Amino acid sequence: MSETTRARVIIAPASKPALPPHIKLRHDPGRGRWHVLAPERVFEPDPIAIEILKRCDGVTSVEQIANDLAKDYNAPVQEILTDTIAMLQELSDKGVVKAA
Amino acid sequence: MNEIAPMEQFSEKPVVEACARAPVGLLAELTHRCPLQCPYCSNPLELDRVNSELTTEQWQDVMRQAAELGILQIHLSGGEPTVRKDLEDIVEVAVKAGLYTNLITAGVTLTRDRLARLKDLGLDHVQLSIQDVDDANAEKISAYKNGLAKKREVGQWVRELEMPLTINAPIHRLNIENLPNIIDFAVEMGAGRIEVANIQYYAWALKNRAALMPTRAQVLKSAEIVEAAKERLKGIMVFDFVVPDYYAKTPKPCMGGWGRGVMNVTPQGRVLPCHASETVPGLVFDNVKDRPLADIWLNGQAFQAYRGTSWMKEPCRSCPRAEIDFGGCRCQAMAFTGDAANTDPACKLSPHHDAFVAAAESESAEQTPPPFVYRRMSPAKAPAAE
Numbered sequence: 001m002s003e004t005t006r007a008r009v010i011i012a013p014a015s016k017p018a019l020p021p022h023i024k025l026r027h028d029p030g031r032g033r034w035h036v037l038a039p040e041r042v043f044e045p046d047p048i049a050i051e052i053l054k055r056c057d058g059v060t061s062v063e064q065i066a067n068d069l070a071k072d073y074n075a076p077v078q079e080i081l082t083d084t085i086a087m088l089q090e091l092s093d094k095g096v097v098k099a100a
Numbered sequence: 101m102n103e104i105a106p107m108e109q110f111s112e113k114p115v116v117e118a119c120a121r122a123p124v125g126l127l128a129e130l131t132h133r134c135p136l137q138c139p140y141c142s143n144p145l146e147l148d149r150v151n152s153e154l155t156t157e158q159w160q161d162v163m164r165q166a167a168e169l170g171i172l173q174i175h176l177s178g179g180e181p182t183v184r185k186d187l188e189d190i191v192e193v194a195v196k197a198g199l200y201t202n203l204i205t206a207g208v209t210l211t212r213d214r215l216a217r218l219k220d221l222g223l224d225h226v227q228l229s230i231q232d233v234d235d236a237n238a239e240k241i242s243a244y245k246n247g248l249a250k251k252r253e254v255g256q257w258v259r260e261l262e263m264p265l266t267i268n269a270p271i272h273r274l275n276i277e278n279l280p281n282i283i284d285f286a287v288e289m290g291a292g293r294i295e296v297a298n299i300q301y302y303a304w305a306l307k308n309r310a311a312l313m314p315t316r317a318q319v320l321k322s323a324e325i326v327e328a329a330k331e332r333l334k335g336i337m338v339f340d341f342v343v344p345d346y347y348a349k350t351p352k353p354c355m356g357g358w359g360r361g362v363m364n365v366t367p368q369g370r371v372l373p374c375h376a377s378e379t380v381p382g383l384v385f386d387n388v389k390d391r392p393l394a395d396i397w398l399n400g401q402a403f404q405a406y407r408g409t410s411w412m413k414e415p416c417r418s419c420p421r422a423e424i425d426f427g428g429c430r431c432q433a434m435a436f437t438g439d440a441a442n443t444d445p446a447c448k449l450s451p452h453h454d455a456f457v458a459a460a461e462s463e464s465a466e467q468t469p470p471p472f473v474y475r476r477m478s479p480a481k482a483p484a485a486e
């Protein structure tokens with residue numbers, strides 16, 4: 001696998017993000033919180049990040065996720081979309097989400 | 101809800117902050133046996149023998165107890181964990197218990213079938229160590245022939261099986277100049293992550309420090325190389341860069357704080373706050389054969405000894421960084437200053453700091469470093485009556 005076949009993913013409204021098989025979004029009943037388990041890392045997503053990650057199923061687009069959240073939280077969709085893209089880009093760069 | 105700041109929403113905190121009380125990680129040293137003889141091995145100088153290792157059932161029980169205790173990630177290590185024929189049986193139980201499983205291997209004793217079986221059992225991640233990307237140098241470092249070729253093969257299998265891969269590259273004066281090639285190698289292997297891990301000087305590495313210590317200039321250059329590569333490989337490969345603390349001004353928060361987030365179980369079942377902690381005198385290490393893991397974690401003498409900050413002396417006690425770096429490393433304080441409760445000599449506030457830095461500077465400046473003392477089992481003692 002060369003560098004050319006492994007390019008950085010740029011998250012766009014039409015991207016369909018998913019968690020790779022080795023990234024686990026898990027609820028920890030003992031601590032009463034969600035964790036994202038990754039190689040040598042444990043992330044603690046906040047409530048909105050959890051909502052976004054739960055929707056990363058490889059089918060739903062970033063735009064749809066943002067629309068969904070805008071409804072649920074009664075917030076302007078454009079703002080939510082911008083913030084969701086920024087968050088998913090960050091996570092993609094950390095290898096926590098992939099996107100088609 | 102119109103304030104969504106990505107970084108705040110999804111903070112990458114040191115794992116220990118995920119919970120103040122229950123540990124999050126457990127390093128399971130399944131065996132001290134290893135075909136490689138790297139002179140910087142983190143195993144103790146006195147290695148556990150095969151006939152003293154925990155049984156399959158005992159390790160499986162450790163996995164179940166770990167999950168109950170709140171541990172999230174299990175690091176299956178050694179020695180070389182794949183020399184245990186029952187690795188699959190241990191992984192199977194760990195996965196069923198809900199643990200995130202990470203295999204830390206040198207790769208040379210793996211087969212494709214075993215790797216495929218481990219994947220089927222649910223192994224989450226493979227961390228493959230390399231000594232160098234130069235064959236002769238890799239052989240010199242590990243005292244093992246054709247290791248690099250075997251590692252390439254393992255990398256190929258990992259790719260074919262679509263398993264996530266980290267390349268772990270311990271860095272020292274013999275390979276630091278090859279860092280750009282080591283990074284390229286990891287990309288070529290399809291690794292999603294690389295650990296550029298400067299040697300930390302404990303156990304075998306401390307014994308071999310004069311042969312391994314790079315110069316300050318080499319370390320600074322390597323940091324620049326890593327920074328540039330990070331930028332170039334953004335979104336392709338994640339970097340973890342561990343610096344040698346001899347050239348630092350503040351100590352590392354060793355283990356994220358003693359008895360705070362992680363624990364270590366030796367091949368014989370002794371439970372340690374860190375892999376080097378047996379070098380600290382006065383500690384009592386409980387064994388999983390005698391005491392439940394949760395009880396050892398909460399009440400074990402070795403865990404209580406340096407947990408929190410109340411054990412600290414000056415300059416740690418009044419230091420604003422007391423709960424950031426926890427006074428650094430107890431084992432390094434012990435080894436260099438003779439008292440584990442002293443501040444880590446890596447800290448510029450330590451009265452031993454100048455001597456600590458001077459040791460690194462003079463050893464690394466030596467044109468002809470001493471030969472390696474390879475990691476080997478000490479000659480067998482007369483069999484002791486059990």
